[in-house]
Amino acid sequence: MTQATSSLTDTQSAPPDSSVAEPGRARYAVLAQVLRDRVLRGDWPPGGALPAEQVLAADHGVALGTIRQALQLLVAQGLIERIHGRGTFVRAGLSGATMLRFFRFGAAAGTGLGPPASAILARSRVAAPPDVARHFGPGQGGDMLQLLRLRSLAGAPCLVEQIWLPLPAFAALADGPTAAWGDLLYPAYASRCGVSVHRAVDEIGFAALGTEHAALLGLAAGHPAAVVSRRAFDIAGRCVEFRITRGDAQAFAYTVTLI
Amino acid sequence: MTQATSSLTDTQSAPPDSSVAEPGRARYAVLAQVLRDRVLRGDWPPGGALPAEQVLAADHGVALGTIRQALQLLVAQGLIERIHGRGTFVRAGLSGATMLRFFRFGAAAGTGLGPPASAILARSRVAAPPDVARHFGPGQGGDMLQLLRLRSLAGAPCLVEQIWLPLPAFAALADGPTAAWGDLLYPAYASRCGVSVHRAVDEIGFAALGTEHAALLGLAAGHPAAVVSRRAFDIAGRCVEFRITRGDAQAFAYTVTLI
DNA sequence: GAGTGGTCTAGACCACGAC
DNA sequence: TCGTGGTCTAGACCACTCT
Numbered sequence: 001m002t003q004a005t006s007s008l009t010d011t012q013s014a015p016p017d018s019s020v021a022e023p024g025r026a027r028y029a030v031l032a033q034v035l036r037d038r039v040l041r042g043d044w045p046p047g048g049a050l051p052a053e054q055v056l057a058a059d060h061g062v063a064l065g066t067i068r069q070a071l072q073l074l075v076a077q078g079l080i081e082r083i084h085g086r087g088t089f090v091r092a093g094l095s096g097a098t099m100l101r102f103f104r105f106g107a108a109a110g111t112g113l114g115p116p117a118s119a120i121l122a123r124s125r126v127a128a129p130p131d132v133a134r135h136f137g138p139g140q141g142g143d144m145l146q147l148l149r150l151r152s153l154a155g156a157p158c159l160v161e162q163i164w165l166p167l168p169a170f171a172a173l174a175d176g177p178t179a180a181w182g183d184l185l186y187p188a189y190a191s192r193c194g195v196s197v198h199r200a201v202d203e204i205g206f207a208a209l210g211t212e213h214a215a216l217l218g219l220a221a222g223h224p225a226a227v228v229s230r231r232a233f234d235i236a237g238r239c240v241e242f243r244i245t246r247g248d249a250q251a252f253a254y255t256v257t258l259i
Numbered sequence: 260m261t262q263a264t265s266s267l268t269d270t271q272s273a274p275p276d277s278s279v280a281e282p283g284r285a286r287y288a289v290l291a292q293v294l295r296d297r298v299l300r301g302d303w304p305p306g307g308a309l310p311a312e313q314v315l316a317a318d319h320g321v322a323l324g325t326i327r328q329a330l331q332l333l334v335a336q337g338l339i340e341r342i343h344g345r346g347t348f349v350r351a352g353l354s355g356a357t358m359l360r361f362f363r364f365g366a367a368a369g370t371g372l373g374p375p376a377s378a379i380l381a382r383s384r385v386a387a388p389p390d391v392a393r394h395f396g397p398g399q400g401g402d403m404l405q406l407l408r409l410r411s412l413a414g415a416p417c418l419v420e421q422i423w424l425p426l427p428a429f430a431a432l433a434d435g436p437t438a439a440w441g442d443l444l445y446p447a448y449a450s451r452c453g454v455s456v457h458r459a460v461d462e463i464g465f466a467a468l469g470t471e472h473a474a475l476l477g478l479a480a481g482h483p484a485a486v487v488s489r490r491a492f493d494i495a496g497r498c499v500e501f502r503i504t505r506g507d508a509q510a511f512a513y514t515v516t517l518i
Numbered sequence: 519g520a521g522t523g524g525t526c527t528a529g530a531c532c533a534c535g536a537c
Numbered sequence: 538t539c540g541t542g543g544t545c546t547a548g549a550c551c552a553c554t555c556t
Contacts, residue, residue, distance in 0.1 A: 026524080026525060026526095027525075027526075028525080028526090052540075052541060052542080053541085053542070054540090054541090062526080062527090063526060063527045063528065063529095064527090064528080064529090065525090065526065065527070065528090066525080066526060066527080068542090068543090069525085069526090071542095078518040082541095082542065082543095083534090083535085083541085083542080084533070084534050084535080084541075084542050084543065085533070085534030085535040085536080085540085085541050085542065085543095086534080086535060086536080086540095086541065086542080087535095087540090087541060087542075088541090088542080094517065097517050198518075199516065199517065199518050200516070200517045201514060201515070201516050201517075202514065202515045202516075202517070203512065203513070203514050203515075204463075204511070204512070204513045204514070204515065205511060205512050206465060206483065206485065206508040206509060206511050224465060224483045224508070226465065249465035249483065249508070250465065250466075252463070252464055252465050253462065253463070253464050254462070254463045254464075254515075255460060255461065255462050255463070256460070256461045256462075256463065256513075257458065257459070257460050257461075258353060258356050258458065258459045258460075258461070259337040259457075259458050285543080285544060285545095286544075286545075287544080287545090311521075311522060311523080312522085312523070313521090313522090321545080321546085322545060322546045322547065322548090323546090323547080323548090324544090324545065324546070324547090325544080325545060325546080327523090327524090328544085328545090330523095341522095341523065341524095342522085342523080342553090342554085343522075343523050343524065343552070343553050343554080344521085344522050344523065344524095344552070344553030344554040344555080345521095345522065345523080345553080345554060345555080346521090346522060346523075346554095347522090347523080
């Protein structure tokens, strides 16, 4: 891996970036890790631009192709995105990540039914139960904001969600009218709390509806439900949201492709 | 995109491969399509080796880096795989693609329970019902082989599968002892019928069990079940198998990561 | 040792976006 | 027009695998 370290035109006193020499690992992989760390450290904010590849190459004393390989790695990891003619940017985060992709309500999802609506039915500060707190960091998980949210299509309720958000990071959502948040939560997290969701892990399961949730969805108690437990993470890998979504199992439909 | 088409050292009478000039598309993309077509046409069999990149580059009259970009595209598409020091090979196909990844039977999947077992309970030639036939090509779907298969863990039945295979491609499975097929079907398809499964699409839903399937699984009729409908495709994109798998919804658990 | 893919270089020109 | 990323070249050396 340690390439020629070539010799010629070495008139300068010191190499531009000596940290880029490691045995057993490709130069571009080391560079990628260096850049990754800088992104996670916040050297460039989400949505912000990285230096041009020419600049990065010069700074680290490598050829253009090498820095391009490093950046390509970060693109594959979903950390940055590159736009032809504009530059290289830190990924802003998920805006949609809609639960509706798991369900087929009405004829086809979002066809003729109008946009999905969201209503916050309850909001409270709670001490997180252990089952919830364990998803957050060890220091985290004490004081939390708990939401009960109902999603509707064409006026008909279809999904009920329990959401836990760590405090004080989400203190800005603890007061004030919830109607102003809009129908999508993640943009509200970003604009009101400065928290951008970068990755989400959904676990799908199955259970019977309790009386409370069933009533909200207009179904009978004990009706079969699909249960999606989501952990959402910021760019640094910290869990910033835990959510349990329930919907009619009859409406559940999800497609997986194996290659 | 159409690069310099440069001039120098053009002592030969004709360019090595004139098909590699197209306006509006990158050279490597055109090359990738050419190679892709050759793979699908069967110029190199599944598991077989492609020529070395040096040879391909010379044949098409491009630089090494360009052919490497083209091959990288085909790797990303899952069509080929490259092995350092050995060569570039047409992907052999899926061997596992196990349904058990959707379920958590016992403590953890495949832990201490021993390997999953498979039994063919019924086998018959049928005219495919329209709902099944439509998944296969328009000419296909008439005469089919239908299987009823039961999968067990530690002796306990856990999944029941209905499987449709087009004839005459799968005629080799129509007779003889099914016990000799082994516990995995796709390797049997490959060795006995020369059909390799390259891609599979699973659609997940929930439904109540019918009396027959419930009895096979040792559950009550009407018990909620997870239903996975799979279409399996060969390397050329032809549907070669349709399968409906049912298992206890309580045991269903699947994880999706969004980035 | 021969042959393969993997890494790296130093340059060129092209296509795109914004000013 | 300028700066950006995208494509392409022609070479070098390295690491891996098989014989």
